[in-house]
Amino acid sequence: xxxxHQLFFRTFSLIFLAILITLSFITYYWSKNIYINQIEKNLIxxxxxxxxxxxxxxxxxxxxKDLKANINLRITLIDEKxxxxxxxxxxxxxxxxxxxxxxxxxxxxxxxxxxxRFSSSIKKELLYVAKKITIDRKIYFIxxxxxTDKITDNFVKLTLQIFMFITFFLILAFLATxxxxxxxxxxxxxxxxxxxxxxxxxxxxxxKSNYTDEFYKITKLLNKVAxxxxxxxxxxxxxxAKLKIANKQKDEIISAxxxxxxxxxxxxxxxxxxxxxxxxxPKIMKDKFLTKIQSNSQKMSNIIDKLRLTLxxxxxxxxxxxxxxxxxxxxxxxxxxxxxxxxxxxxxIEGEDITLKVDETLISMAITNLIENALKYxxxxxxxxxxxxxxxxxxxxxxIEPKELENINQKFYRxxxxxxxxxxxxxxxxxxxxxxxxxxxxKVDSTFEKGSSFCIKY
Numbered sequence: 328x329x330x331x332h333q334l335f336f337r338t339f340s341l342i343f344l345a346i347l348i349t350l351s352f353i354t355y356y357w358s359k360n361i362y363i364n365q366i367e368k369n370l371i372x373x374x375x376x377x378x379x380x381x382x383x384x385x386x387x388x389x390x391x392k393d394l395k396a397n398i399n400l401r402i403t404l405i406d407e408k409x410x411x412x413x414x415x416x417x418x419x420x421x422x423x424x425x426x427x428x429x430x431x432x433x434x435x436x437x438x439x440x441x442x443x444r445f446s447s448s449i450k451k452e453l454l455y456v457a458k459k460i461t462i463d464r465k466i467y468f469i470x471x472x473x474x475t476d477k478i479t480d481n482f483v484k485l486t487l488q489i490f491m492f493i494t495f496f497l498i499l500a501f502l503a504t505x506x507x508x509x510x511x512x513x514x515x516x517x518x519x520x521x522x523x524x525x526x527x528x529x530x531x532x533x534x535k536s537n538y539t540d541e542f543y544k545i546t547k548l549l550n551k552v553a554x555x556x557x558x559x560x561x562x563x564x565x566x567x568a569k570l571k572i573a574n575k576q577k578d579e580i581i582s583a584x585x586x587x588x589x590x591x592x593x594x595x596x597x598x599x600x601x602x603x604x605x606x607x608x609p610k611i612m613k614d615k616f617l618t619k620i621q622s623n624s625q626k627m628s629n630i631i632d633k634l635r636l637t638l639x640x641x642x643x644x645x646x647x648x649x650x651x652x653x654x655x656x657x658x659x660x661x662x663x664x665x666x667x668x669x670x671x672x673x674x675x676i677e678g679e680d681i682t683l684k685v686d687e688t689l690i691s692m693a694i695t696n697l698i699e700n701a702l703k704y705x706x707x708x709x710x711x712x713x714x715x716x717x718x719x720x721x722x723x724x725x726x727i728e729p730k731e732l733e734n735i736n737q738k739f740y741r742x743x744x745x746x747x748x749x750x751x752x753x754x755x756x757x758x759x760x761x762x763x764x765x766x767x768x769x770k771v772d773s774t775f776e777k778g779s780s781f782c783i784k785y
Contacts, residue, residue, distance in 0.1 A: 640760035655680035678713035
């Protein structure tokens with residue numbers, strides 16, 4: 328573990344290096360850009376001068392080499408096809424075609440082009456500027472290039488100056504913080520001794536500090552903490568009991584999920600094993616088994632989708648897409664879908680249609696859940712009543728005891744007594760969450776062993 332003055336030294340050293348590196352990069356690129364802009368202007372001026380003088384290609388090699396000796400720039404003359412006509416720094420016969428060079432392509436399009444790149448032939452970075460000209464009614468390109476390595480010398484000098492300045496500043500800052508750290512060390516030692524005293528469960532004493540406002544507040548809070556420890560210890564028993572309850576609820580949730588997956592997995596496993604082991608299985612039986620496997624796979628998928636929707640609703644991540652929607656159409660579609668599953672069951676729809684601005688998919692899911700619950704837990708007909716203020720789903724089933732009504736909307740709450748089993752315990756939780764998103768309410772009335780009524784109030 329580092330001591331405080333060591334921590335300060337390391338921190339300021341890292342700050343120093345970070346500032347030095349940052350300023351170095353900024354200074355380098357800033358000065359380089361200025362230098363390159365100046366080079367570009369000079370190159371353009373020299374190209375313009377040469378283009379005025381250059382009227383024909385006679386003795387072009389000598390002209391370019393003489394000019395190279397005077398202005399110390401790399402000069403190249405290129406024809407329209409990219410062939411090198413004359414070159415100041417290299418043998419033109421060994422040079423490849425330049426038609427695809429960036430500055431040449433730009434000059435073809437705009438009359439003048441530039442490019443900054445490393446030259447593999449002379450092993451240096453250069454700024455190339457090319458200009459399109461006409462000689463004897465033929466198009467040529469004059470290209471001049473200058474080296475950018477001059478900036479390195481200036482950069483090194485400037486970096487040394489910055490380094491000396493920051494070093495001086497760092498030494499002053501470190502000396503100041505070192506003496507502060509000694510006083511802080513004294514205060515922290517007192518606090519550590521106080522905490523050690525408390526951890527050994529000794530009677531707390533009064534801790535004092537007036538060095539800074541922060542230390543004053545810390546010691547004040549520590550004094551409060553110390554004198555509240557006894558109270559906290561008394562609360563541990565209650566917290567332990569709550570933890571046991573939470574663990575029990577977790578086990579019940581895992582048990583519920585396991586129960587929901589157990590039957591589909593058993594069906595899928597059993598039928599799959601039969602198909603694999605019996606090669607002579609009739610096609611009719613095989614198709615029947617495959618249908619069972621598919622339906623149970625879909626059941627597992629629906630369970631997973633329900634769990635995912637529950638998480639979205641609980642975390643407030645489910646978005647609403649509100650559109651004017653016919654409630655009666657939603658009810659009719661839900662009834663139509665459920666009749667395939669609950670054959671020979673009578674479902675009555677009463678009342679007039681009403682149009683509400685809702686998320687059709689979510690509201691359809693909520694209404695379907697309510698209708699299916701009514702079908703599950705009653706043997707008589709189910710009645711759906713639509714009015715201007717509410718939609719009610721009524722059944723004549725087993726009903727729910729009053730003490731259970733307060734909890735049935737909770738996530739994973741399952742009512743199992745007397746056969747009333749709310750599956751994973753997610754159905755009514757999802758319904759309640761969807762209605763809350765729409766600012767609707769769910770009212771539940773139930774009489775044990777006589778039936779229940781679930782009404783959506785909008």
